[in-house]
Amino acid sequence: MTGKCPVMHGGVTTQPMASTEWWPKSLNLDILHQHDSKTNPMDADFDYQQEVKKLDVDALKKDLHNLMTQSQPWWPADWGHYGGLMIRMTWHAAGTYRVADGRGGASTGNQRFAPLNSWPDNGNLDKARRLLWPIKKKYGNKLSWADLIAYAGTIAYESMGLKTFGFGFGREDIWHPEKDIYWGAEKQWLAPSDNPNSRYSGERDLANPLAAVMMGLIYVNPEGVDGKPDPLKTAQDVRVTFARMAMNDEETVALTAGGHTVGKAHGNGKASLLGPEPEGAEIEDQGFGWLNKTARGIGRDTVTSGIEGAWTTHPTQWDNGYFDMLLNYDWELKKSPAGAWQWEPIDIADAHKPVDVEDASIRHNPIMTDADMAMKMDPEYRKISERFAKDQDYFSDVFARAWFKLTHRDMGPKACYIGPDVPSETLIWQDPVPQGKTDYDLQTIKDKILASGLTVTEMVTTAWDSARTFRASDRRGGANGARICLAPQAQWQGNEPTRLAKVLDVLKPIANQSGASVADVIVIAGNLGIELAANKAGHKLTVPFTPGRGDATADMTDAASFDVLEPLHDGYRNWLKGDYVVSAEELLLDRTQLMGLTAHEMTVLVGGMRVMATNYGDTKHGVLTENEGALSNDFFVNLTDMNYSWKPVGKNLYEICDRASGKVKWTATRVDLVFGSNSILRGYAEVYAQDDNQDKFVKDFVAAWTKVMNADRFDLN
Template sequence: MTEATGKCPFHQQGGHSSATDSNTNWWPNALNLDILSQHDKKTNPMDPDFDYAKAFNSLDLEAVKQDLRELINSSQDWWPSDWGSYIGMFVRTAWHLAGSYRKQDGRGGANTGNQRFAPLNSWPDNVNTDKGRRLLWPIKRKYGNKISWGDLIILAGTVAYEEAGLKTFGFGGGRKDIWHPEKDIYWGEEREWLAPTENRYENDQDRKSLENPLAAVQMGLIYVNPEGVDGKPDPLRTAQDMRVTFDRMGMNDEETVALTAGGHTIGKAHGNGKAELLGADVESADVEFQGLGWHNPEGTGNAGNTMVSGLEGAWTTHPTKWDNEYFYLLFTYDWALTKSPAGANQWEPTNIKEEDKPVDAHNPNVRRNPMMTDADMALKMDPEYREIAERFYKDPEYFAEVFARAWYKLTHRDMGPKSRYLGVDVPNEDLIWQDPIPSVNYVLSEAEIDELKAKLLNSGLTSGELINTAWDSARTFRGSDYRGGANGARIRLAPQKDWVGNEPERLAKVLVKLEEIQAGLEKKVSIADLIVLGGTAAVEKAAQAAGVDIKVPFLPGRGDATQEQTDAYSFEDFEPKADGFRNWLKDDYVVQPEEMLLDRAQLLGLTAPEMTVLVGGMRVLGTNYAGAKEGVFTDQEGVLSNDFFVNLTDMKYNWKPAGKNRYQIVDRATGAAKWTATRVDLVFGSNSILRSYAEVYAQDDNKEKFVKDFVAAWTKVMNADRFDVK
């Protein structure tokens, strides 16, 4: 390399910016707040007033579907289709977009079109989904802003199944694209693709000990390893992984069998080459590849030379048709372990009839053996899976119906309630995983709202009890999959009513009183509305006590869900392990309490300033779990003052450790302990970014701003799940 070309100017030394994540590199233990600005509006190229729902509703959906049908039944020179059809390609692209969803924290899934960005665009399991997106580009270009990438990819997969002959359950639009990577989602701590599974299991022999909130068994996979656990064939052990992984996606055994079999009823696996010769993934490929990865230098690099999973072959005799051949082949023949041309472990039938072999994807004069993955063999060998699979084999119509519903669930699970769905193909049926809530038909005037506030404040319940109940009800909201929140008042139902973090005894007391109030109303108002209004009224009262006369907005219209409308099992994952806003930690964890606060704030859709002002306000309002006094830096508890920030930043105090996650605030002059605190309290003075916000709210001229900002953030949390008015 010459002197001229060998030196990189300024910060570009080494071929990429050394400034990238430089603070993290220098101070790896510093609290990283980036997750709270993950989708900053500065990254969004759309106009500020762009309304995707309005744009989608102006779309001729049938025209899009017709264009997709024509594309599905074509073959492009640069990436030829198998058997003259892209059915398998578009199903796989959609599947792998939706399949990253996990119910533990609601992250992943198809809702944001995140497959376009790292790390998902470069996961080993997503090899050649880049080709699927590029094949769809002419349709995306044609319809533009009217259909997002997330909606288009899922629609393409659904139309592909229809072209194969399946009667699908429906399709709902409404997925809004993101514009940069969600780099702060935790996909595992491994630093290599497909690292051994022991890295994410507490006990490698206990497959249920998979680290939370993860669902996939290895870094870079959507589900399980198709060759077996750690690439070692063992269908019964693979069945254990499947059961855990699909459960963490919100699927039961029947749905797991249906999705596995239905997914493999069409298309094929590609492994006709040498995996070690593949070029760099999407994110690593050089500029001449223009966003395409995994270049294959062998032969044409595509068609008969296509490399994806490394396994090679179709699962069924007619891989572009929806039929029951998958079960016919699985149960009719014995299967032996073999190697693909790429050296991957796969299963092939012994003594198969010639007519049961699929023809080659690109040469109709040649027939090939079908193949099965370790997961497919698990459906035959695991007793519970086999029982379900045999039922599907005997009843093809039932199988088709279960699969159609499971596909719909897989591709829509992260969209939240049905009220968010767009388009003419949305099914009328309410499904329990959509968290249905009865609608209400009452309207409340301002005078009626004021009258209700007075009843709530004079009910004998304390302001703290009202605020905590409203907060605990609303804090379950997850912007990741639009589930949870105060609407539905599921805090009064199992499992939420018994969660330790909800203080069941206090909660039961409040709910009894609210039901008494409700019973005495001429116009029946939902418990959900009364819960939120009680907290709102108490906040308003506390603001007035601080000398700020402010009206805290209240938006009525919440309904009360029933226990029958509540998927109690799926809500178990919502149980809080910590709530930094109420200064509560259930147990000791590997991560620090302040990191758990960030996670909660991000799921609630809060910015760093909103998180800051809420914590400061909640402390002085005396809303700590079980009435604890850590962080209550005020002598006028219950008043919505800025005292938390004033005293946190006052240098007349010293801060000393006083046990695990406990600190004393000591008067420097007298040496007397004034207050106690936790890490979550002190991080607002120690972290430079959070301190800058704390100082704003500690200023003498920002007392009123503090109250207004707290009220705005409080209202945002209370209304986070009100999709009916957004």
């Protein structure tokens, strides 16, 4: 007789219902707890940014070059060279980046974990990472998985003849899946666009912030839209997808061609014979997925995408063979041995066919995907392809720069790059900011601001609006650079342009007279506002400040690329630009996670911002205090006071009434009341409402505020 398990556990077959499944309306705070320190195996004082500076880059480069041609019998290299496999691994790590929220990309090593390690489009990349394990083992803590995954593809290109643009180390590993990144609403892999949870609406409008066309793909379906070949329709998908990864048409053609100049696609067998992906594999498979246990399944018999063949005559050499092949032959649709649609040339000369990966005496037809054919059929892509075909040096330079952008876009500014191969050239997509001065008199500036007549609300909101654009996901935005003074930020609705212009008219002359940057003066003013508000509440303090921010110019700013940073909501200032399907409190969590804040930092900031009356448009919702403008814990005291009751009077508006008289005392929004209704947030609110924690509230608020103001000060790290 089989007995029941004597312990409580969360095994595959005994996983209990999660709280959010029992109560689906409950606010899930997991997005703010993704990388708790308890998941990190490194010592508390471990600093990867310092460790990687000790890395012997020349030795690493030599080892990677050697690895490329050391074929292993358990996963043999095509033509004896792993370059194509390593490039695909790097590309699929970096290619998850999307500009809308800055999430995805290669900067965390997230490809090691589900769901990415088991996406259909990442088939057999588990083998690429295992091939790299001896190198990771050798260099240990001086080399993160994230850096190694990004670097391997770059060295692969170099080993095949491309002059690369450069490389920056500094990507720090995570140790737990980023499960709360929204990859789409589909409930099945590779679901067509007419499925009930489609990411498309209208004619073919892809939902933000998504970039890939299907759940489980990095880019577009290589067989065509929903697997139906049509290069012109595919071209539309390619253009949208690559634009959402911050690439223009020229970069898109270069990346498509450069990615397919080397390596091959694999579909020489039956896909039905493949076992499950890594996360679904048996324990004895030790993290390997897509194993063929009934046939050979390696070398020429490998099945990955289902498409079979190389794109060029010499798939281990960097050359212009892609355009020679694409533009100089006519192509027809055929099916691969695995049953996938692919394009093959008509009447191709034998000498132009690539040789078999294992037997050089055998030649096969080259292939093109539907996306490749789009480079020929779409009028704009065709023009670019023809230019590249005529000028290989130009193509190589554009590709090298686009590849560098692809693999570094989510790392932030150059200050975050480490190593001997960091390019000296500064690129506009890196959001450059000049170094600001530090030798000015801080107290003189504070005195001038104090005498200017600006209110605490004006000082605090301007500093907040300047800093809140920071995204920890790709390290863009923030107060450094004072881009709130420039287009497009100066006119964003959420920045209240009229109020902003008034404040800047005061602060800019003070900056000019003192020698400080406007960026520094904006933060100084915000800090001064906090100090005045704290003093009004009986707390004398000085908010920490470190000078050195610079002022960006319009020439340093790719204005269009900043459009995606425009706030459409800000729970910290109790504002929604429109009416959204997602609740106001869920939007607050998303913004909080992007800013790199924790749940208790979010709590204390909201409470402090409310009592200082920093709401958008000077509304009084959530200003739960009789002493407006004082940095007190009144928001939490009154929110948790049972002498009041709460009732809805609109979709996002509530009245807080005195229980005894029934009179309306205050109004509040969902973002305010969630700190009393959600059990976790209420726990934080109660901490700050305690009589003995008034000092703690102010101390924690100042710490969280300073964290926001300094979030983009990478020069301080």
